[in-house]
Amino acid sequence: MDFEQDYVMRLVKDLVRFLMQLITGKPQFRYETDAEEPSPCGDDYTRIIAMADAGRINEAENLLYENLDTDNEDYLLMGLSFYSHINDYKDDFLLESNYSREEIKDGIENFVKEYGVTGLETFYSSALRLI
Numbered sequence: 231m232d233f234e235q236d237y238v239m240r241l242v243k244d245l246v247r248f249l250m251q252l253i254t255g256k257p258q259f260r261y262e263t264d265a266e267e268p269s270p271c272g273d274d275y276t277r278i279i280a281m282a283d284a285g286r287i288n289e290a291e292n293l294l295y296e297n298l299d300t301d302n303e304d305y306l307l308m309g310l311s312f313y314s315h316i317n318d319y320k321d322d323f324l325l326e327s328n329y330s331r332e333e334i335k336d337g338i339e340n341f342v343k344e345y346g347v348t349g350l351e352t353f354y355s356s357a358l359r360l361i
Contacts, residue, residue: 238293243317249316271308282316285327291337300344309341 274297281290294312299305316324317334324330342348 243314271302271304274305275308275311278312279315281302282312282327283325287316287327287329289323294341298344306342310338313338313341 274293278290281287281293290312291357294309297305298309313334316329317331319327321331
């Protein structure tokens with residue numbers, strides 16, 4: 231993995247962690263489904279993660295947007311967890327799946343814009359100038 235891709239991967243991870251902490255108030259958060267306490271988005275999350283793990287990342291992302299509910303904070307957390315999950319994939323897997331780190335970054339920006347969060351592109355461009 232080249233330096234720039236590694237740096238983008240870390241930026242994405244830090245950004246998602248920051249947004250999750252801002253939303254939940256918890257220092258660590260990862261969206262998880264719980265059989266005992268089902269969440270409103272649990273089935274969607276299970277399905278999109280399975281699709282992404284099978285290399286169908288674009289289809290999973292499309293499903294994420296098809297079911298988007300901007301009135302549901304749980305769905306926002308689920309979407310951020312999805313992007314965090316795919317950010318953990320190796321570059322080779324992303325390439326084989328026709329997806330890139332840049333698409334992860336863009337996906338997060340576009341997803342949170344649906345919830346009224348803007349300005350992340352400035353964060354990224356400022357951080358990338360440091361390389």
